[in-house]
Amino acid sequence: MDxxxxxxxxxxRKIKRAIHRMATEIIERNRNLDNLVIVGIKTxxxxxxxMIAKLIKESEGIDIPFGALDITLYRDDFLELETQHMVKKxxxxxxxxxxxxxxxxxxxxxxxxxxxxxxxxxxxxRPKTIQLLVLIDRGHKELPIRADYVGKFxxxxxxxxxxxxxxxxxxNDEVLIAEPNEIK
Amino acid sequence: MKLLIKSGRIVDPASKIDGIFDILIEKGKIVDIxxxxxxxxAESINASNLVVSPGFIDMHVHLREPxxxxxxxxxxxxxxxxxxxxxxxxxxxxxxxxxxxxxxxxFILSAAKKNTSVNVFPIAAITKGQKGEELTDMADLxxxxxxxxxxxxxxxxxxxxxxxxxxxxxxxxxLIIDHCEDKxxxxxxxxxxxxYSYLFGLKGIPSSSEDVIIARNIILAEKADxxxxxxHLSTKLSAELIQNAKKKGIKVTTEVTPHHMFLxxxxxxxxxxxxxxxxxxxxxxxxxxxxxxxxxxxIDVFVTDHAPHTPDEKxxxxxxAPFGINGLETAVSLILDKxxxxxxxxxxxxxxxxxxxxxxxxxxxxxxxxxxxADADLTILDINKEIVVDVNKFESKSRNNPFxxxxxxxxxxxxxxxxxxxYPF
Amino acid sequence: MAFNHKHLLGIEHxxxxxxxxxxxxxxxxxxxxxxxxxxxxxxxxxxxxxxxxEPSTRTRSSFELAAKRxxxxxxxxSSLNSSTIKGETLKDTVLNLEAMKADAIVVRHSCAGAxxxxxxxxSSHIINAGDGAHEHPTQALLDAFTIRQxxxxxxxxxxxxxxxxxxxxxxxxxxxxxxxxxxxxxxxAPPGFVPEELKRLGVNIDYNLDRALEGxxxxxxxxxxxxxxxxxxxxxxxxxxNLFSLTGERFRRANKNAIIMHPxxxxxxxxxxxxxxxxxxxxxxxxxxxxxxVRMAVLYLLLGGxxxxxxx
Numbered sequence: 008m009d010x011x012x013x014x015x016x017x018x019x020r021k022i023k024r025a026i027h028r029m030a031t032e033i034i035e036r037n038r039n040l041d042n043l044v045i046v047g048i049k050t051x052x053x054x055x056x057x058m059i060a061k062l063i064k065e066s067e068g069i070d071i072p073f074g075a076l077d078i079t080l081y082r083d084d085f086l087e088l089e090t091q092h093m094v095k096k097x098x099x100x101x102x103x104x105x106x107x108x109x110x111x112x113x114x115x116x117x118x119x120x121x122x123x124x125x126x127x128x129x130x131x132x133r134p135k136t137i138q139l140l141v142l143i144d145r146g147h148k149e150l151p152i153r154a155d156y157v158g159k160f161x162x163x164x165x166x167x168x169x170x171x172x173x174x175x176x177x178x179n180d181e182v183l184i185a186e187p188n189e190i191k
Numbered sequence: 192m193k194l195l196i197k198s199g200r201i202v203d204p205a206s207k208i209d210g211i212f213d214i215l216i217e218k219g220k221i222v223d224i225x226x227x228x229x230x231x232x233a234e235s236i237n238a239s240n241l242v243v244s245p246g247f248i249d250m251h252v253h254l255r256e257p258x259x260x261x262x263x264x265x266x267x268x269x270x271x272x273x274x275x276x277x278x279x280x281x282x283x284x285x286x287x288x289x290x291x292x293x294x295x296x297x298f299i300l301s302a303a304k305k306n307t308s309v310n311v312f313p314i315a316a317i318t319k320g321q322k323g324e325e326l327t328d329m330a331d332l333x334x335x336x337x338x339x340x341x342x343x344x345x346x347x348x349x350x351x352x353x354x355x356x357x358x359x360x361x362x363x364x365x366l367i368i369d370h371c372e373d374k375x376x377x378x379x380x381x382x383x384x385x386x387y388s389y390l391f392g393l394k395g396i397p398s399s400s401e402d403v404i405i406a407r408n409i410i411l412a413e414k415a416d417x418x419x420x421x422x423h424l425s426t427k428l429s430a431e432l433i434q435n436a437k438k439k440g441i442k443v444t445t446e447v448t449p450h451h452m453f454l455x456x457x458x459x460x461x462x463x464x465x466x467x468x469x470x471x472x473x474x475x476x477x478x479x480x481x482x483x484x485x486x487x488x489x490i491d492v493f494v495t496d497h498a499p500h501t502p503d504e505k506x507x508x509x510x511x512a513p514f515g516i517n518g519l520e521t522a523v524s525l526i527l528d529k530x531x532x533x534x535x536x537x538x539x540x541x542x543x544x545x546x547x548x549x550x551x552x553x554x555x556x557x558x559x560x561x562x563x564x565a566d567a568d569l570t571i572l573d574i575n576k577e578i579v580v581d582v583n584k585f586e587s588k589s590r591n592n593p594f595x596x597x598x599x600x601x602x603x604x605x606x607x608x609x610x611x612x613x614y615p616f
Numbered sequence: 617m618a619f620n621h622k623h624l625l626g627i628e629h630x631x632x633x634x635x636x637x638x639x640x641x642x643x644x645x646x647x648x649x650x651x652x653x654x655x656x657x658x659x660x661x662x663x664x665x666x667x668x669x670e671p672s673t674r675t676r677s678s679f680e681l682a683a684k685r686x687x688x689x690x691x692x693x694s695s696l697n698s699s700t701i702k703g704e705t706l707k708d709t710v711l712n713l714e715a716m717k718a719d720a721i722v723v724r725h726s727c728a729g730a731x732x733x734x735x736x737x738x739s740s741h742i743i744n745a746g747d748g749a750h751e752h753p754t755q756a757l758l759d760a761f762t763i764r765q766x767x768x769x770x771x772x773x774x775x776x777x778x779x780x781x782x783x784x785x786x787x788x789x790x791x792x793x794x795x796x797x798x799x800x801x802x803x804x805a806p807p808g809f810v811p812e813e814l815k816r817l818g819v820n821i822d823y824n825l826d827r828a829l830e831g832x833x834x835x836x837x838x839x840x841x842x843x844x845x846x847x848x849x850x851x852x853x854x855x856x857x858n859l860f861s862l863t864g865e866r867f868r869r870a871n872k873n874a875i876i877m878h879p880x881x882x883x884x885x886x887x888x889x890x891x892x893x894x895x896x897x898x899x900x901x902x903x904x905x906x907x908x909x910v911r912m913a914v915l916y917l918l919l920g921g922x923x924x925x926x927x928x
Contacts, residue, residue, distance in 0.1 A: 079658075096647060132652070392729075392749035393748070394749075503705075508725065
């Protein structure tokens with residue numbers, strides 16, 4: 008383990024409540040839910056997106072089309088990566104043109120992932136609007152990007168790490184702050 | 192001018208001497224051999240812990256001059272020979288123009304006289320232009336100084352022509368040397384044909400291309416009752432063919448190079464053009480069989496087939512590179528390390544195969560032996576000296592040697608020709 | 617997940633993990649070619665040169681499209697001269713290209729070992745697009761990708777390769793790759809094209825096509841290269857056709873759902889009868905489509921990330 012867990016800032020219950028709240032906000036702010044589509048950024052954005060889609064269906068009875076986006080090929084730090092990232096498939100089986108796209112990711116940090124995601128969406132079609140939902144906004148933005156729906160604002164220092172764990176992927180639901188161990 | 196060599200271990204296969212003796216040299220000849228020669232007004236060389244042997248003779252070298260002086264000249268080739276421990280070399284006629292007439296033979300001899308310190312013996316062509324059609328004026332060429340005849344680089348493909356050459360050779364006991372290759376079987380091939388040529392995707396030269404011509408030559412030599420020498424043996428079957436021929440008393444002799452004994456076709460996996468040679472480096476089975484044939488006396492002499500090319504010519508894709516391996520400066524160390532020091536071949540047998548036997552085959556009367564009256568050509572060896580092959584330090588103009596970086600035990604340390612020390616320089 | 621190689625010179629020295637990495641990556645790239653905007657910015661600013669010493673339209677345009685869809689700049693350089701014909705040596709030609717700051721050079725050459733030779737003095741990434749009779753790694757990778765699409769796996773499949781195996785780089789690369797992934801391979805050809813020593817590669821040899829076809833899952837046809845041939849490997853096209861041509865009737869001996877593959881272009885009526893040639897076409901078209909995706913994957917894996925210290 009080359010990092011040290013400092014705190015557990017959300018547990019399963021807190022995560023569920025935040026997602027519920029955000030689902031309600033989405034329903035409130037989007038008059039025309041029929042035009043809404045959800046795109047989750049791989050990997051955990053996809054799981055969060057599934058949860059949101061399910062809640063909207065339970066509340067309003069509407070099936071929101073749902074897709075998964077891999078942004079590896081749009082990253083701007085491709086040439087500086089220490090190890091290559093495995094490219095995964097983008098799976099969006101519906102048109103995006105003229106749709107209201109709800110983009111979902113687990114953590115908003117520098118904003119570069121979201122920039123890459125928007126570039127990719129625009130190559131795939133011409134959305135009418137793009138809204139952003141994140142579970143955690145941890146500050147330290149490097150680009151002018153902000154989320155429309157935030158589960159929790161979490162002030163962090165730059166060198167800290169934020170880990171979102173979801174039951175379906177990691178075995179349990181929690182949000183952790185960690186710090187890399189000092190390299191001797 | 193006298194030269195005294197003291198306390199060396201003299202190994203002379205001709206007289207079966209192996210002991211510590213002093214040798215006194217005067218006017219280019221050996222004049223005395225005794226366990227202790229008293230003080231002389233002579234330059235003195237201390238050869239203790241060194242082996243003193245008759246000067247080494249390489250009867251298969253390409254000097255490239257006249258015509259291809261960018262690869263090597265008679266001068267640079269001789270410097271390489273001297274450094275490699277050779278006191279005499281016989282050079283092949285595939286120059287430009289071909290050595291098929293007195294003019295070229297005499298040119299080579301006079302250039303050698305002017306520029307070199309080792310003995311250079313020209314081998315003249317069997318056929319005019321090495322075209323394989325008309326015989327050269329062999330008596331004339333012998334008169335001019337040719338010691339043997341070969342179309343090396345090419346085989347004599349037409350069997351009728353070879354038959355005539357062998358019969359005519361009896362006139363004055365000329366030696367015919369054949370480069371055995373069936374050019375139809377070998378066509379476009381660039382390495383040994385076998386599993387590895389298939390793996391590497393390179394066109395192969397089958398062993399049979401050499402074997403069929405050797406079989407033919409043995410039969411023709413028997414019929415003509417003539418001598419024949421088979422150049423650069425490379426296959427297991429050819430060693431068997433020669434063994435059977437010798438048993439029947441046929442006058443066939445043969446030679447082998449270090450690269451055919453110590454390298455294998457699997458070594459070509461890096462497509463290194465320094466391993467591209469004709470006949471090709473063959474399989475493990477073949478190289479082991481060649482070493483056995485050396486042990487059993489089936490192979491008569493060691494040669495280098497020193498074939499220099501410029502670095503630019505070799506720095507190309509494999510198919511395009513010329514065939515040939517540089518060998519004068521590594522041969523002796525390779526054989527000392529891999530055969531003599533490994534006790535596969537005795538020191539005496541090695542020396543016999545690289546001095547006495549070639550002298551005998553080429554008819555060089557006063558060479559290849561250490562006795563009073565013999566030419567003072569000597570090779571002094573340190574059989575324990577450890578060297579690392581460095582092609583960048585070669586005297587030869589060429590660098591196409593595949594043994595760069597090899598650590599070898601055993602090396603020539605001094606070369607004396609006609610009573611003069613020609614190496615170290 | 618790194619693909620730890622600087623060059624792609626052949627299949628022989630790749631691990632099966634390397635191969636799976638390429639195939640899995642290619643899956644993701646297949647989708648891009650179905651989009652309206654067939655481009656992603658990942659290799660923006662990279663320079664790739666297509667260096668051909670042998671004529672080649674298919675492979676060349678496949679690499680060209682692959683590079684462009686990844687937003688790289690690619691240019692073609694053809695030379696029909698070898699080093700000794702008048703003109704520059706191969707080494708000088710490549711050094712000139714390197715001086716133009718090529719990040720990668722895709723090389724197709726008639727001499728086995730030429731891409732390896734280039735990699736010894738040139739610092740660009742080298743990709744072998746076919747070297748003499750030696751290897752054609754991207755062809756084998758796209759063939760494997762196609763097989764996987766159709767059959768979901770490669771292990772245990774019975775693969776028959778028919779034709780001039782001796783002179784075929786496609787055959788060699790496919791043999792290496794399919795063996796690594798666990799297929800059973802039988803080579804079928806007149807004896808001159810399948811020397812016994814090839815069995816050391818772990819394959820079987822059969823001169824009888826009817827017998828070999830029993831139970832075949834994949835049938836790979838090789839072109840008979842009339843241009844390259846010395847005489848007498850086989851006596852005539854007529855005799856070759858009688859013994860080795862894939863006809864509808866012979867094809868029935870293979871497994872149901874067996875697929876026929878061919879690197880193209882087909883010699884109708886020689887390797888394969890006219891009636892089958894049309895059904896083969898659909899797989900060939902798939903191979904072509906997959907070819908672009910596989911080549912995109914290869915370019916991505918070689919050129920991505922920091923210039924790392926790679927032990928290759």
